[in-house]
Amino acid sequence: MKPLNLFTTFTVSVLLVACAEEPGELQVGANPTLPAPSRGLLPTMKIPQPVGWEDRMPTVPDGYTITAIATDLKIPRQTLILPNGDILVAEGRGGNAPALKPKDVIAAYIKGKGTTSVESGNRITLLRDADGDGEYEFRSVFAADLNAPYGLAFIDNRIYVANQDALVWFDYEEGQTEASGAPQTLTELPSEINHHWTKAMTASADGRHLYVGIGSNSNITERGMTAEADRAVVWQVDVETGAHRTYASGLRNPTALAIQPGSGQLWAVVNERDEIGPDLVPDYLTRVQDGAFYGWPYAFWGPNADDRVRPQKPEKVVATIAPDYALGSHVAALGVDFSNEAMGQAFADGVFVGMHGSWNRAHPVGYKVVFVPFTNGAPAGPPIDVVTGFLDAENNTTRGRPVGVTVDPRGALIVADDLSNAIWRIVPDAAG
Amino acid sequence: MAVIVHTRYSEAIHPLHAVLLSGAFTLFLSALMSDIAYAKTFHIQWSNFASWLIVGGLLFASLALVFALVDLCRAQRRVPGIAAYFVLLLATWLVGFFNALMHARDAWAMMPGGLILSIVGTLLAALTTWLGFRTPHFVRSVR
Numbered sequence: 204m205k206p207l208n209l210f211t212t213f214t215v216s217v218l219l220v221a222c223a224e225e226p227g228e229l230q231v232g233a234n235p236t237l238p239a240p241s242r243g244l245l246p247t248m249k250i251p252q253p254v255g256w257e258d259r260m261p262t263v264p265d266g267y268t269i270t271a272i273a274t275d276l277k278i279p280r281q282t283l284i285l286p287n288g289d290i291l292v293a294e295g296r297g298g299n300a301p302a303l304k305p306k307d308v309i310a311a312y313i314k315g316k317g318t319t320s321v322e323s324g325n326r327i328t329l330l331r332d333a334d335g336d337g338e339y340e341f342r343s344v345f346a347a348d349l350n351a352p353y354g355l356a357f358i359d360n361r362i363y364v365a366n367q368d369a370l371v372w373f374d375y376e377e378g379q380t381e382a383s384g385a386p387q388t389l390t391e392l393p394s395e396i397n398h399h400w401t402k403a404m405t406a407s408a409d410g411r412h413l414y415v416g417i418g419s420n421s422n423i424t425e426r427g428m429t430a431e432a433d434r435a436v437v438w439q440v441d442v443e444t445g446a447h448r449t450y451a452s453g454l455r456n457p458t459a460l461a462i463q464p465g466s467g468q469l470w471a472v473v474n475e476r477d478e479i480g481p482d483l484v485p486d487y488l489t490r491v492q493d494g495a496f497y498g499w500p501y502a503f504w505g506p507n508a509d510d511r512v513r514p515q516k517p518e519k520v521v522a523t524i525a526p527d528y529a530l531g532s533h534v535a536a537l538g539v540d541f542s543n544e545a546m547g548q549a550f551a552d553g554v555f556v557g558m559h560g561s562w563n564r565a566h567p568v569g570y571k572v573v574f575v576p577f578t579n580g581a582p583a584g585p586p587i588d589v590v591t592g593f594l595d596a597e598n599n600t601t602r603g604r605p606v607g608v609t610v611d612p613r614g615a616l617i618v619a620d621d622l623s624n625a626i627w628r629i630v631p632d633a634a635g
Numbered sequence: 636m637a638v639i640v641h642t643r644y645s646e647a648i649h650p651l652h653a654v655l656l657s658g659a660f661t662l663f664l665s666a667l668m669s670d671i672a673y674a675k676t677f678h679i680q681w682s683n684f685a686s687w688l689i690v691g692g693l694l695f696a697s698l699a700l701v702f703a704l705v706d707l708c709r710a711q712r713r714v715p716g717i718a719a720y721f722v723l724l725l726a727t728w729l730v731g732f733f734n735a736l737m738h739a740r741d742a743w744a745m746m747p748g749g750l751i752l753s754i755v756g757t758l759l760a761a762l763t764t765w766l767g768f769r770t771p772h773f774v775r776s777v778r
Contacts, residue, residue, distance in 0.1 A: 242744065244736045304686040306739035425741040427679040478741055511744040513677040 277324025294324030297351025297400035354404025416457030489526035545614030662692035
């Protein structure tokens with residue numbers, strides 16, 4: 204009888220998934236192994252339960268010290284270091300994607316168990332360490348009533364904020380702790396549905412442009428192709444006029460952008476698609492090439508077609524270029540920044556990457572900050588763990604989830620944690 | 636001369652049970668038609684419709700199952716054919732359940748499994764409905 208067959212198929216597929224997910228080597232580097240796409244009847248979901256830090260702390264390498272410089276924030280995501288050393292923190296939660304299928308209702312409930320219950324801050328908080336002792340004793344709300352701010356950039360006495368629906372700016376004078384007025388809008392940003400709502404942003408080296416990362420409106424076009432106009436792209440926005448052009452496309456969810464010192468090259472971390480297996484598709488770190496197409500939704504990691512997209516576009520599959528460096532599937536990279544020599548010799552050349560952590564995998568991955576070493580301006584070698592201890596050894600509970608990472612030029616790594624609602628600061632010990 | 640006639644009288648299915656049963660069939664059929672529309676147009680909204688129609692069909696089939704279970708469990712209602720009806724209804728429900736999971740796959744990933752399960756589920760629902768209406772639900776003697 205048919206139902207019996209189906210039930211057997213279901214059981215077998217669950218077993219297969221269980222076997223396939225033995226913890227193995229993560230796919231990292233330029234040429235990750237890509238298994239065949241697979242999915243059981245149910246998507247694999249593993250959401251570690253949030254718990255408090257109590258007297259514990261995240262783990263950092265020998266010769267480094269970590270402190271929480273701010274707590275009780277309202278969902279901190281990305282940070283910006285101002286010229287005088289003050290730190291701005293964008294806080295909030297966005298997205299207004301309606302549940303289209305019964306699955307959306309259930310999945311949103313399960314995923315929600317792994318995130319904070321704090322209300323969206325919709326504000327920018329300023330942190331100041333006036334005496335330079337590493338304690339940020341002063342704190343003020345720089346701007347409030349924003350709409351899920353995420354990307355932050357500073358150019359010539361202006362602070363630019365990428366809300367989930369618009370790119371806005373504030374005038375800024377050094378030392379200011381509060382915005383002097385309401386923000387001015389430079390340009391609207393695509394915000395319909397906002398399945399992936401975060402608008403990552405960075406300023407070009409010459410200060411003439413802002414790059415804005417705009418994530419897709421679905422995992423893999425399940426909200427229809429019309430919802431994907433102006434999505435999964437990086438915009439280049441003219442700072443003077445607010446005019447934009449699409450700088451690169453096919454980047455499913457470019458969650459953080461950074462400019463490489465020296466070359467001025469734009470780099471991004473991008474979250475790839477879910478629900479085709481524990482080891483597909485690797486999230487990646489890549490230089491963003493002008494005019495390049497990175498595959499979403501038609502293909503992934505070069506010309507590997509995704510069969511879930513209809514109508515298919517073979518010409519787009521062929522046009523897909525492979526990114527530079529795999530960070531591992533489902534790690535959810537949400538932060539990237541270039542390091543400098545003030546961070547100590549081990550981390551002098553390369554990028555830090557904040558990994559929020561997986562849901563679509565039986566063995567959780569991510570939940571840490573790593574360092575990708577560079578040589579001659581390109582990634583060289585496997586990632587090195589920098590901040591860990593967010594996830595317990597049994598993978599059942601999590602104390603924090605890293606998002607944005609920012610390198611303070613004076614030698615500190617600032618990490619936003621949107622689960623414990625804290626800002627962590629990692630510094631090399633004085634002797635080191 | 637007075638004649639006493641013993642009539643075996645079979646009562647039709649309970650009206651609510653009938654609505655649930657035929658409703659489940661209609662909803663599964665509608666889901667099948669939506670699947671066909673999605674397969675022909677690639678328009679995602681059809682697959683959304685199908686997903687909810689299947690959930691509706693499952694809800695109706697679940698409630699009909701309660702009726703069938705009561706008929707099955709109460710001795711005075713147990714008539715020949717009721718067990719077959721129950722098993723078929725359960726099979727319809729199971730196919731509908733796996734179909735709901737199949738439809739939870741993103742975009743075209745629900746194909747062709749979702750369409751096949753919709754066809755099987757609709758045929759089973761039709762057969763179940765026919766059997767449900769045909770099987771006498773309890774038998775009593777009228778003097």
